[in-house]
């Protein structure tokens with residue numbers, strides 16, 4: 001089983017992204033290959049990043065906790081809303097606490113929008129960020145459009161296409177996670 005923190009990058013009042021994050025966590029779990037854990041930035045409540053966690057002698061306790069989870073991660077998933085054609089500052093603030101924790105890890109990107117484009121601007125921006133910090137974004141992202149209408153009262157997708165997209169996303173994340181894990185094993 002591959003341990004995968006699922007970072008929820010929305011802390012907005014009345015936020016919808018937790019529905020998507022829980023959906024993704026559940027589908028990863030159901031694959032039987034991943035051990036997902038939700039990292040809700042609203043609970044971590046990281047202060048404005050003054051310096052990276054590892055180079056501070058007084059790092060915030062929640063950054064130490066999050067850093068340990070990222071260090072243990074064999075893959076990482078980010079669930080990000082799109083705000084003003086980008087991803088939220090609170091997510092960048094959290095990501096910037098860390099660096100070596102990301103190295104050579106596969107990253108699955110899930111974006112959430114109120115509009116019809118699934119947050120593809122945020123998706124493209126997050127790809128660039130993760131490439132720059134030494135991680136491997138999985139080419140297939142999971143953009144979720146019109147999130148306010150996308151799930152029923154049991155938090156299941158109303159549209160089968162979203163279920164299929166989540167299955168494909170999970171399969172692609174697994175493919176890259178297994179490939180990287182095999183390579184790391186061969187190197188030991």
Ligand SMILES: Cc1cc2nc3c(=O)[nH]c(=O)nc-3n(C[C@H](O)[C@H](O)[C@H](O)COP(=O)(O)O)c2cc1C
Pocket residue numbers: 010012014015016017018081082083084085086112113114115116117118119147148
């Ligand atoms: C500050 C702000 C900016 C937004 N900008 C966009 C946008 O550029 N494109 C879009 O499709 N939706 C936009 N929305 C709608 C959000 O994508 C929508 O509220 C969605 O539910 C975001 O996830 P959340 O509920 O977890 O915040 C914006 C919402 C806020 C609060």
